[in-house]
Amino acid sequence: MSGRPGRSERAWAIAILLALAALALLPLARPRDDVLNFVFLALLAITLAQSWNVVAGYAGQVNLGHAAFFGLGALVTRALWTTGTPIVPAMLAGALVATAAALVIGAAAFRLRGAYFAIATLAVGEILRTTVSNVLPEISTLPAATIATYRLPQRYYAALALAAVSIAVVAALASSRLGLGMRAIREDEDAAEASGVGALGLKLTALAMSTTLAGLAGGVFAYYHISYYPSHPFEPHWTFDALLMTFIGGVGTLHGPVLGAVLYVLLKEFLAVRWVDLHLLIFGAVFIVIVLLLPGGLVQAAARWRQPRRP
Amino acid sequence: MSVLAQQLVLGLLIGGLYGLAAAGLSLVFGVLKVLNVAHGELIMLGGYGAFWLVALLGLDAFASLALVIPGALLLGVVLYAALFGFVVRADEETRVKNSLLIGFGLALALQALAVRLWTADERSVPTPYGGGVFTVAGLAIPAVRLLSLVLAFALILALELLLTRWRWGQAIRATAEDWEAALLAGIDVRRAYLLAFALGTALAGAAGTLVTVAYSVSPSIGLEWTLKALIVVVLAGLGSVLGTFVGGLVLGVAEAASAAAFGGPYREVVGLVIFVVVLLVRPRGLFGR
Amino acid sequence: MAGGDVTRPRLELADVEAAYGDLRAVLGVSLSIDAGEIVALLGPNGAGKSTLLRTVAGLLRPRAGTIRWDGEDLTRVDAHRIVERGIALVPEGRRLFGGMTVTENLELGAFAPRGRVARAASLDRVFALFPVLAERRRQRVAALSGGQQQMVAVGRALMANPRLLMLDEPSLGIAPQLVQAILEVLLTINATGVGILLVEQNVQAALGLAHRGYVLETGRIVAQGTGAELLRDPHVRRAYLGPLAVRA
Numbered sequence: 041m042s043g044r045p046g047r048s049e050r051a052w053a054i055a056i057l058l059a060l061a062a063l064a065l066l067p068l069a070r071p072r073d074d075v076l077n078f079v080f081l082a083l084l085a086i087t088l089a090q091s092w093n094v095v096a097g098y099a100g101q102v103n104l105g106h107a108a109f110f111g112l113g114a115l116v117t118r119a120l121w122t123t124g125t126p127i128v129p130a131m132l133a134g135a136l137v138a139t140a141a142a143l144v145i146g147a148a149a150f151r152l153r154g155a156y157f158a159i160a161t162l163a164v165g166e167i168l169r170t171t172v173s174n175v176l177p178e179i180s181t182l183p184a185a186t187i188a189t190y191r192l193p194q195r196y197y198a199a200l201a202l203a204a205v206s207i208a209v210v211a212a213l214a215s216s217r218l219g220l221g222m223r224a225i226r227e228d229e230d231a232a233e234a235s236g237v238g239a240l241g242l243k244l245t246a247l248a249m250s251t252t253l254a255g256l257a258g259g260v261f262a263y264y265h266i267s268y269y270p271s272h273p274f275e276p277h278w279t280f281d282a283l284l285m286t287f288i289g290g291v292g293t294l295h296g297p298v299l300g301a302v303l304y305v306l307l308k309e310f311l312a313v314r315w316v317d318l319h320l321l322i323f324g325a326v327f328i329v330i331v332l333l334l335p336g337g338l339v340q341a342a343a344r345w346r347q348p349r350r351p
Numbered sequence: 352m353s354v355l356a357q358q359l360v361l362g363l364l365i366g367g368l369y370g371l372a373a374a375g376l377s378l379v380f381g382v383l384k385v386l387n388v389a390h391g392e393l394i395m396l397g398g399y400g401a402f403w404l405v406a407l408l409g410l411d412a413f414a415s416l417a418l419v420i421p422g423a424l425l426l427g428v429v430l431y432a433a434l435f436g437f438v439v440r441a442d443e444e445t446r447v448k449n450s451l452l453i454g455f456g457l458a459l460a461l462q463a464l465a466v467r468l469w470t471a472d473e474r475s476v477p478t479p480y481g482g483g484v485f486t487v488a489g490l491a492i493p494a495v496r497l498l499s500l501v502l503a504f505a506l507i508l509a510l511e512l513l514l515t516r517w518r519w520g521q522a523i524r525a526t527a528e529d530w531e532a533a534l535l536a537g538i539d540v541r542r543a544y545l546l547a548f549a550l551g552t553a554l555a556g557a558a559g560t561l562v563t564v565a566y567s568v569s570p571s572i573g574l575e576w577t578l579k580a581l582i583v584v585v586l587a588g589l590g591s592v593l594g595t596f597v598g599g600l601v602l603g604v605a606e607a608a609s610a611a612a613f614g615g616p617y618r619e620v621v622g623l624v625i626f627v628v629v630l631l632v633r634p635r636g637l638f639g640r
Numbered sequence: 641m642a643g644g645d646v647t648r649p650r651l652e653l654a655d656v657e658a659a660y661g662d663l664r665a666v667l668g669v670s671l672s673i674d675a676g677e678i679v680a681l682l683g684p685n686g687a688g689k690s691t692l693l694r695t696v697a698g699l700l701r702p703r704a705g706t707i708r709w710d711g712e713d714l715t716r717v718d719a720h721r722i723v724e725r726g727i728a729l730v731p732e733g734r735r736l737f738g739g740m741t742v743t744e745n746l747e748l749g750a751f752a753p754r755g756r757v758a759r760a761a762s763l764d765r766v767f768a769l770f771p772v773l774a775e776r777r778r779q780r781v782a783a784l785s786g787g788q789q790q791m792v793a794v795g796r797a798l799m800a801n802p803r804l805l806m807l808d809e810p811s812l813g814i815a816p817q818l819v820q821a822i823l824e825v826l827l828t829i830n831a832t833g834v835g836i837l838l839v840e841q842n843v844q845a846a847l848g849l850a851h852r853g854y855v856l857e858t859g860r861i862v863a864q865g866t867g868a869e870l871l872r873d874p875h876v877r878r879a880y881l882g883p884l885a886v887r888a
Contacts, residue, residue, distance in 0.1 A: 102447060148631055155386050155447055159581050160630050166578060167623045174616040276574060280455045287452050318467060324460025331452045332437060335445065518751070525737045525748050531699060532735035537723035537752030537800055590739060 052295040053211035060204045067193040076196050080264065082305045083199040084257060085285060089297035089304075090206040091253035092282035097292030098219055099246035100226030102158040105145070105165030106282055109138040109251040111274030113258025115172065118180060118270070121262065127198075131259030138255025139248050146247040150240055153229070165276060173271035181267035195264040202260055206253050210294050213249070222246050226292070288330055290339025299338050353489055358607040360490050366603020367500035368561055370596035372576055373583030374507060375554030381589040382527040382547035383439050385446060388454035391577030392461040393552055397423055397559025398568030399469050405476045412478045412564040413498065416557055423556025427549035430457075439544055458573055465570035475567040499565040504596065506557055510550070511592045523547045527590065575619075582626040602626075650674050651696070651727070651804055651835070656705035658688075658695040666692050667859035668705065673804065678826070678836040680846040680867070682880060683856035689839045690732050692856070693806050696837075697729040698722040709804075724752040728802035732809050734793040738782035742773055745781055745792050749799030758801050766795035769825050787818035794822065804835040811842050823849055843880040847871050855880075 063079060088110065095103050117134035121127050149160045182190070213219040221242050224232035233239045261273055281304070289300025307326065311319035334341045376390045387393075397419055404415035434457065438449045483494035514520040519542075526533040526543040533540050562568060562576075579602065587598030602622055609621030651673040659665040666688040673679045681689050694700045696707055698719030707714040709725060717725070728749075737745050746766060750759040767774035770791040776784065781792055790810055797805055807826070811819040823845055830836050840846035847853055847867040855863040855876060863873060870876050 102451065104451075148627075151631060154443070155380075155384075156585070156630065158386070158447070158451070159585060160627055163578065163582070163623045163627050163630075167620055167627070170616075170619050170623075174620075280459075283451065284455060287448060291448070318463065320463035321460050321467065324456045324458075324463060328434065328453055328456040328460070331449060331456065332434070335441070335449060521740075521744060521748055522751060524740065528737045528739060529735050532731065532737065533748075534699065534719040535697060535723065535729050535731060535735070536748045536796060537720050537750075537755065538748070539718075539720045 049214050049294050056207050056298055057204060063200060067196055073192060076192055080196050080199050082302055083203040085301035085305050086203045086298050087206045087253060087257045088282045089285035089301040090210055091250045093286045093297045094250040095246050098222040099243050103161045104158045104279055105161035106254060107274050107276055107278035108165040108168040109142055109254040110258040110278050112138040112141055113255030114262040114273040115270055117259035118262035127263055131256055134259045135252045135255035139252045142247050142251035146244050150243050169271055169274035172274055176270040179267055180270050198260050198263055202256050214294055287337055290337035293339050296337055296339040355611050357490055358611045359604055362603040362607025363600055364496040364500050366600035367503040368558055369579050369583050369602050370599020371503040371506060372558040373580040373599055374510060374592055374595050375551035376580040377584045377589055377595050378547050379551035382523055383544050385438055385450040388577055389457040390555055390580055391573035392458045393555035394559040394576045395573045397556030398563035401560035401563050402474050402476055412476045416560050419556045419560045420553050424549050424553040427552025431545050431548040435548055462570050462573060471570055473567045473569040476564050496565045499561040503561055507592060507596045519546055585630050652708040654706050657703045658691050658700050660691045665859045669861055671854050673835050673837055676833045676835055678830050678850045680850035680853035681839045682843055682853055687856045688859040689856055690808050693729055693808050723800050724754050726803035728797035728800045728805055730793045730797045730807040734789050736781045736789055736792055741778055741780055742792055743777045746795050746799050749796035755800040762799045762801055766798055787814040790814050790822060806837040808839045
């Protein structure tokens with residue numbers, strides 16, 4: 041799939057940003073909390089999918105340790121915020137730590153290619169998760185004073201703003217020289233290297249962008265939840281969610297991960313309500329069927345459907 | 352000192368199962384070039400297969416292998432025909448991607464199925480000789496775990512024989528090395544893929560049975576075992592069945608040593624760290640070619 | 641002609657088009673090889689010679705045209721079944737199973753039923769053709785020299801008991817004194833009635849050996865004739881034999 045940057049991509053960016061702007065009005069209508077919670081989840085999912093897409097879709101590196109950076113962002117943000125740091129600096133610090141960790145890990149792991157890179161990052165993610173659950177086995181709960189002033193719309197707007205930032209970042213990347221270089225690596229790393237594209241530098245840049253967004257998403261997670269186990273955001277299922285949403289939608293495109301995230305959250309929540317204890321089984325099965333029927337994701341399927349078949 | 356020695360013996364005993372779990376994954380990865388992230392879930396299913404055979408039919412725990420292995424073989428054929436056969440046809444990038452997608456989807460579905468069928472509780476299988484312990488030079492060796500290790504090694508030897516002596520075993524190895532050359536030698540490569548995948552699933556089923564008999568099983572053990580198997584595959588490299596088994600033993604002992612040094616909760620962490628270091632220093636593994 | 645075949649197997653390509661990726665296209669090639677014939681396929685790098693052999697072997701599907709063998713259409717037949725029909729390819733770069741022994745490589749060559757029924761006899765025959773392989777039968781192929789590996793590659797193809805043997809650059813990367821030996825073995829093989837389609841950079845040697853030859857340039861046949869005719873052809877001499885040959 042060759043993502044075609046340019047006008048259609050920009051049109052999508054504008055359309056998605058307009059949709060997000062419209063969602064900014066939602067809290068004014070004073071909807072039920074579960075509606076707001078649901079949209080919050082979808083927005084967080086969009087950021088998570090889009091952040092994973094930067095590395096996988098543009099630089100072609102399947103990072104299976106993505107949850108670690110989401111988790112680090114959550115960990116640092118929560119620690120600073122609950123000890124008195126305002127939430128925005130706390131989130132930025134969380135993103136900074138996640139990015140710094142990613143650069144250290146990436147510098148080593150990018151020596152590996154393909155499946156080996158994927159396996160290595162999965163292992164690194166598990167190292168962090170196990171360590172965090174060993175060091176911080178206690179559940180983290182917000183202080184009573186914070187709970188008393190907890191307002192859902194604030195969390196909602198944090199997630200909305202971050203989703204908009206992630207869209208803007210990927211849209212800017214898609215039409216930049218940087219994005220072009222990353223795509224060259226994705227197509228053929230050796231050829232890109234031979235034509236003067238510094239593969240390692242670009243891959244690290246992609247990873248840094250990806251994990252900054254993931255770290256911020258972790259910060260929103262820490263801001264949103266009243267109580268959770270500190271190791272929870274490190275769980276590998278966060279990575280798998282991001283991967284599944286991105287691939288269902290269409291990896292390496294701007295709108296694919298957004299569509300994938302929305303569909304994914306909708307499907308999962310719908311099944312969870314409809315078939316309480318069977319929902320993951322059905323979800324897994326539906327998911328496999330989607331992969332088999334639409335191997336290139338929704339975006340490619342739509343493109344194929346729109347184009348008349350050549351004789 | 353003797354505490355450490357005791358730990359290492361226990362590590363060796365579970366290491367054999369790591370080796371067996373990894374052998375199946377290694378076969379599938381080496382031949383199909385497909386990373387099956389649901390391998391641990393197949394191990395988990397094998398464990399529940401044994402649990403059922405013992406609980407419902409009253410079979411002996413180890414004897415249940417005689418039914419679990421053919422059952423898993425069949426399951427492998429079905430999974431290949433329905434899912435993975437579709438994956439191997441794609442080019443490399445799509446193959447990595449689709450195998451991850453299908454693997455995660457399958458893992459999710461199988462885990463949910465297991466919770467539904469057997470609840471989320473941890474289960475183990477009683478054996479009449481369950482409590483038996485040998486004492487050798489002051490070290491306690493649980494009989495069931497020792498027997499599991501022996502059976503794991505026997506299965507590894509059987510696999511080695513299949514791959515070197517059986518006509519189709521050779522064809523599987525040839526396909527792993529160069530599938531185009533295998534086609535040119537007149538090998539039906541699709542069938543080699545199918546056989547390799549079915550054998551890999553059978554090995555997972557056998558490993559699951561032994562894990563359940565010697566330790567326990569629960570619906571959520573899948574990822575942990577996929578990781579263990581992956582670690583061993585990377586430690587040992589592809590292409591050597593006995594090397595994979597030795598890699599499993601090494602991991603078991605290393606984990607035990609690190610648990611003794613840093614405390615129980617860190618046994619996994621140290622194993623993973625060793626793994627990442629080996630991967631970076633020797634991407635082809637310690638015994639790989 | 642060995643066995644006095646009633647049928648005369650004959651490979652016929654009509655307007656075959658094929659491509660390997662986007663490059664090295666074959667653009668409408670027609671040629672034929674009679675039973676027991678040695679045919680050389682010449683041409684510069686990138687002319688489509690390997691693509692053509694891979695297409696006949698079934699590794700690539702032709703995009704147009706037909707490939708007939710003994711009257712049967714092969715264009716939709718899978719590669720492993722083409723081996724069973726009696727066409728074997730010694731691919732470019734040998735493509736051996738490096739981690740396996742000489743014997744294992746050879747036995748795998750006889751995997752299809754056609755080769756399997758005659759396995760023991762074929763193995764004796766290969767060891768007779770290449771005695772050094774008999775000495776090294778238990779060695780891993782990766783440990784052999786380039787020339788010996790080429791012998792294994794030819795041997796593996798012979799184990800399939802083919803009626804047509806295709807070879808893609810068998811002299812590439814092996815010692816010059818071995819090149820002649822391998823080419824001579826091809827004559828011995830041919831004497832048992834096996835047809836040979838040879839792609840070879842060493843034009844002089846190939847045409848000396850072949851009954852007929854084709855010259856392929858940028859995907860098309862540009863010249864054909866008997867070995868002697870092509871050796872006299874001014875274009876062939878200029879393009880493939882170099883200035884020295886023109887003077888000689």
